[in-house]
Amino acid sequence: MAEARHFATIAIVGIPNSGKSTLLNALVGEKLAAVSQTPQTTRSKILGVVNRGSSQFAFMDTPGIHQPQHALNQRMLHHVEMALSEADILLWVVDADGFLGHGEKELAKRLKTATQPVYLVLNKIDLLSKGRLLTKIVEYKDLMEYREIIPVGAKMGQNLEPLWAILERDAPEGEWVHDAETFTDQTERAMATEFIREKVLRKTREEVPHGVAVVIRRWIETGHDDFPEDLAEDGAYLEVEIIVDRDNHRKILLGSGGAMIKDIRQSAQRELKKLLQRPVRLDLHIKVEEGWRDRPDKLDQMNL
Template identity: 40%
Template structure:
């Protein structure tokens, strides 16, 4: 543990509207896939912790679901987790998109932040997709919205200004000892990470409402002699959704399994045998007991 009196240690929440790039930033910071990344909103369902060590600071990163207006019981739980996270952290990284500026959802999140006496750093993400001449006017537009500790334009996907973000965070964390022994550690089990990798591939290959009707649970995770054997179940709500997930002659399920297996082998450093089964379970998103069983 670090015992320097000038050392800082604390937790940081990454928040923002759905699909603004929070999970991409977390993965970029840690250099390891810990949160699923998709082009569809609301893909982060669970808090995922990563730890970064700087010369004078330990930064515990918390990824939260995109804050949105909930429709199903599952989504209400996700939003509740995100809001509760704000009560537990020492600093907030609030992300908006450079292309869309601060929208209605962003203003709703700012209202939540105003209720909490926390240092908040504004991150304007995806600056690689806009002309540099638009950045200064956008920063000037955002400054009056809140008492930001700092405003930093970034590109989470290519790492632009990521080190500057870490320096800004380290400057505002409370003084304290390091609580974790190594960077990159996360609080999720291998079973959870395997399920998330499968769900990521499903999200990338399905359309419209289907991604939010999907859950993945790992039934078996057996590790022995350099091989991990995983049996996972993909839950959907209707028979037609099952047909989409399986695909013509099983093509979709085969592609999902192949891509997820490759990512798992890279993540776990071992060969993986992955078996996928698709089950229909109507209205699972609105069933409190089932949500608890699935870990939500």
């Protein structure tokens, strides 16, 4: 008789910057989600599928939970709620090197009301000693009950095997939902958009990253009238708008003599070449759209 199949939907939740997207990428073994040190990097729900033996795991990376200040943030939190309601297993990712603050305490209150088991993932173990890690475990144990507590270092892929072993042990019996080749629900276009925004976030600070959105206006392949003559035939030419909230943010993004936007363009182009595995030419335009984060029509257009 064939071995029984197992299937689990797993929500990856936590406050901003704890390393949720880094963990998703590490578990899937592909870069699916943008990663940066700016809180609120992830704005939607990102699926990553992994098959191991008889088990299929559907991980959902989610935006970091925070106080919503704009319609955009409310939509971000809606993605988290969706993931929390769909999942069989909740992975609560915390920055073990960080301070256990108000955000974590509020989240613990929310997770206590969940019907699913909560697995505490203490991330960034590369940054702290064994002694401090033990102190952290004690602090978090005070907040609520966990099915398991698993220390990992998502960035360097440390200690992921024990996490896999636990997930394989606990995945409920059930048919696979995704076919064996599927590893994400993200289109190349969606990933390209996110990776361009990631480059902007990595190079800007404070208020600028939060007010930035990226929209691919045109994606042109060979044969089109506007396809650049000097681009290799298998290349892709992308006309991209970087939307900012204020005119002074536009100036910051441009940088002196256009140095900043040039830098962003070059690093985004490199990243997209890796993603698409062919030559890419990016054309970036900065556009000011004041208050876009509170405009439902804009958010709809951006699939947020």
